[in-house]
Amino acid sequence: MGLWIMKLIDFSNYLAVLETTRKPWHDKYYALYSSVLGGVTLDPVLMQVPIDDHLVHRGDGVFDTFKCVGRAAYNLDAHLRRLARSAEAIGLTWPAGLDDIRRLTIETLAQAGRECCTGRVMLARGPGSFGVSPYESPDPALYIVVYAAGTPFMEAHPGGARVRRSLVPAKPARFATVKNCNYLPNVMMKREAVDWGVDFVVGFDDSGVMTEGATENFGVVTGEGALLFPRMDTVLEGTTMMRVVQFARRLVESGDLAAIEFRDITEEDARAAKEILVVGTTINVASVCEFEGDPVGGGKPGSVGRMLDGLLREDIASNHELRSAY
Numbered sequence: 323m324g325l326w327i328m329k330l331i332d333f334s335n336y337l338a339v340l341e342t343t344r345k346p347w348h349d350k351y352y353a354l355y356s357s358v359l360g361g362v363t364l365d366p367v368l369m370q371v372p373i374d375d376h377l378v379h380r381g382d383g384v385f386d387t388f389k390c391v392g393r394a395a396y397n398l399d400a401h402l403r404r405l406a407r408s409a410e411a412i413g414l415t416w417p418a419g420l421d422d423i424r425r426l427t428i429e430t431l432a433q434a435g436r437e438c439c440t441g442r443v444m445l446a447r448g449p450g451s452f453g454v455s456p457y458e459s460p461d462p463a464l465y466i467v468v469y470a471a472g473t474p475f476m477e478a479h480p481g482g483a484r485v486r487r488s489l490v491p492a493k494p495a496r497f498a499t500v501k502n503c504n505y506l507p508n509v510m511m512k513r514e515a516v517d518w519g520v521d522f523v524v525g526f527d528d529s530g531v532m533t534e535g536a537t538e539n540f541g542v543v544t545g546e547g548a549l550l551f552p553r554m555d556t557v558l559e560g561t562t563m564m565r566v567v568q569f570a571r572r573l574v575e576s577g578d579l580a581a582i583e584f585r586d587i588t589e590e591d592a593r594a595a596k597e598i599l600v601v602g603t604t605i606n607v608a609s610v611c612e613f614e615g616d617p618v619g620g621g622k623p624g625s626v627g628r629m630l631d632g633l634l635r636e637d638i639a640s641n642h643e644l645r646s647a648y
């Protein structure tokens with residue numbers, strides 16, 4: 323007779339065990355879909371991902387995150403197109419196609435039924451083994467989670483963002499351009515920001531060219547009034563950045579900006595900038611007030627950042643073409 327030190331879990335006690343795993347932060351999780359379970363649950367403790375899904379033990383999967391305001395997902399199709407591009411880059415396809423992922427996403431959002439929330443779609447290599455070969459997973463798996471909305475940065479920090487330069491090596495282009503579930507460098511960047519007591523860190527590659535933040539893109543406004551973003555082959559193509567560029571064209575027309583360029587940005591460019599902007603799904607457009615301890619543009623949020631943030635907020639609230647209702 324062996325001595326059971328560990329609790330033995332089987333069908334007879336499983337639900338009782340799950341009940342003990344309930345956590346306070348589960349209150350922020352509204353609906354969770356799993357293709358493995360073949361359905362959606364509103365109870366977070368019932369959402370379980372198989373440990374042999376290569377998503378879990380190899381980070382083998384891709385994802386995308388979008389925001390919902392007024393019972394509509396903003397710019398969902400741009401997020402799903404990026405998910406499809408990321409999946410293609412790692413040789414992963416959802417057999418029923420992108421329209422099916424879209425339908426399941428909208429249904430999961432409808433089940434959550436929240437006015438404002440965040441949605442995340444994860445397309446995983448799927449269960450199959452504990453090996454590294456993607457060919458050992460016969461079918462991909464899809465997980466969709468709906469959770470609490472984040473606060474746009476400038477709402478919580480009207481004075482602007484403090485930013486430092488990250489020490490985490492920049493991802494090679496092949497991986498930086500794919501929104502894959504292997505986010506360890508991004509995690510380490512966020513850890514730096516928290517440990518250093520700043521709002522964001524920004525990466526630079528080996529040749530001193532600015533890349534991006536942990537989960538956001540960076541741009542600068544030069545003294546001559548040009549809005550610069552990094553070249554798209556070195557960073558993730560942010561849906562927010564691309565939308566902001568469309569609004570920036572209006573500012574070029576009105577004379578508030580001189581030009582928009584995607585080009586290499588150096589630390590000197592950042593230090594000489596009139597404004598530094600941070601853009602992303604949760605934060606919208608944040609203005610940087612301090613870079614590496616020095617004030618940016620007099621230490622106050624500048625006019626370009628303010629205008630672009632305003633135009634983006636207006637678009638999120640009222641652009642019916644980009645709003646997918648649920």
Ligand SMILES: Cc1ncc(COP(=O)(O)O)c(C=O)c1O
Pocket residue numbers: 387508534535536537538539558559560561562563601602603604
């Ligand atoms: C590495 C990285 N860069 C940039 C972004 C910004 O992309 P988006 O504007 O689509 O949120 C994200 C978004 O999560 C990201 O993870």
